[in-house]
Amino acid sequence: MSAFSAPFLPTLVRRERASLAATLLAPPVALAVATVLNLGLYLLIGRDPVAVVYAMLFEPFLSWASFSEVLLKTGPLLLIAQGLAIGFRAKVFNIGAEGQFILGAIFASAIPIWFPQATGQWIWPMMLLLGVLGGALWASITAFWRVRLNANEILVSLMLSLVAAQLLNYLLLGPWKDPNGFNFPQSVMFQYDAMVPVLIAGTRVNVSLLLTLALSIAAWLVMQKSFLGYKLQVGGLAPRAAGYAGFNEGWAIWLSLLIGGGAAGLAGAAEVAGPIGQLQRSISTGYGYAAIIVAYLGGLHPIGIIASALFMAALYIGGDNAMVSANLPIAAVRVFQGSLLLAYLIAIAFVRYRLEWHRPIYRSKP
Template sequence: MMLAAPVIAVVLTLIVGAVLFTLLGHDGFGAVVEIFVKPLFNLYRWQDLLVKAAPLAMIATGLAIGFRANVWNIGAEGQYILGGLAGTGVALATLDMSGSWILPLMLVCGILGGMVWAAVPAILKTTLGVNEILTSLMLNYVAIQLLFYLMRGPWKDPEGFNFPQTAMFSADQTLPMIVPGTLIHLGVPLAAAVALTAFAVMTRTITGFQIKVVGLAPKAAAFGGFGAASTVWIALMAGGGLAGFAGILEASGPFGQMVPQFPTGYGYTAIIVAFLGRLNPLGILAAALVLALTYVGGESAQTTIGLPSAATGVFQAMMLFFLLATDILVRYRVVSGRAAPAPKAAAAKEAEPAKGKAVAA
């Protein structure tokens, strides 16, 4: 059931999505085919798919580490923006220089930028006990305003005809393409490497064990000597660092400069990716491709059948709804109400929770 639930969720999304969009007066079946099937048979779309899946997988990998520890960082969008901004800061300072050290420095600063933004909820949570859900989310709105401020003011390209955007990055500041002549940049293999590393950390190290124990049994974790505060920090630094990494990879890759349209909602979509991937880095790689498909297919459905761009978000949300709904099949076993004979009903019911737990393990 662990693997079946996401598959069921996706299938239900396709069916219900087709019905829903038909009811709303669109070509529902056409929309599903256009979004979820057609891009798979187009080699160019596959490139786009990998390019969009990379940041989603990277952000989701970081978030999943937090979710496992019951640390609800939903500020990935802001951390992504800050990562992009921090790396852009390096790029603008080194615009007249050349050297192969520039790009790695940008990437490191991008990671640090995301971490700094995630440190705010971490400090507030560990020192004052402030709920990290609300603080991390509020910072998304602050990050967007910071981006707008920098684009309109200090970082605006002086030769950019007054457009609110930075100068284009130089060749030394741009991600190389790993397959010449395609869209596939260095960020794609990096995202896969990050997910594989996270998988190893989560399954093979004490740190990974600590995160899982704190999430599943906080009391046992406390007795075992795993600090709650250090877990919060690990979770938020992983989430913020990877979101920031994804941010600077996007800025130095597909964008090639910083623009006000930089935030595209990847930070929110990555939450869905994390859940659809069962909070498992390997599952997340697959889930990132599915969610990337909704972006790529959604874009082409706009031009081919005139589906509104908002349809993408609706499909994504439905996927998460159905996943959460089918999750009960993972945690509990369906038993027929008539299976237990009447006199033993009470005893059978008493045993039920135990059964449920056994299945969950």
């Protein structure tokens, strides 16, 4: 039964095949459109658009100090986005990476908070592992209810993020509060061995970036080459064909969510054991949500995601710069991110579909 289609309005018709050139062009076109729209916005709120663009899009790349900060931000975004993309391609929409990130940070922090005197090089790897465990456990709640009751994973995972944020609040205001911290909601500072070793001297970039790149290659192998990735993809594209071929849908949901949750948890652990060095309320500046944009902007392709994560990280740093040098409100950065995703989704829709205009068909008697 076809939907009622109004005369004069065009309909979207799927293209025979999407051209590679158009697919590759979509992100830059989306960026250009979003930039122009936002420039208009900056003008409206009375900021100098040239200064904003310079601060946001160029400054992050112009000094080693700020570029190293870009690399630092790339880590968690890249890691979370790679994990989410695997699920998104299987049409499992885990929107709760933010919560899984927080749980990863909490699990990892347990060691330095409970054993502040412990020493040894085993501590930080163990923290990262606990982070994976925490994120995966949090995601498994979503998986369980989805498989068991067919509860929508978008809602469950999103709401669990709010629960995770409150859990973090509780720990920081209660049992895990630093007794010598002047009542600030934060934990003790972690000991030296609880910190991931620095990779590039003089910056905050640490070994977890290497780990993230290695996992990106692994994600590429899984999604493009492996039996497992093939099964997940079939499940996403054609659930009934997957069932007929004997691929278990519940298994695909569990796997997608565990991978996404584990990756987000690892990112959370790497943040507290890296640049932050303690558990505090502001461990995430919306990485879990921004990573959704990163994943789609990268075309859900592991290689594309590396580029989009780098870009999104630059946008974070550039937004900070613009706040300082061009007096831009923090919300403007979020608006930019949001309009970028919107522009990209529209662009990619036109890569896959074309508009078809119909001659109006009169069914009425005049």
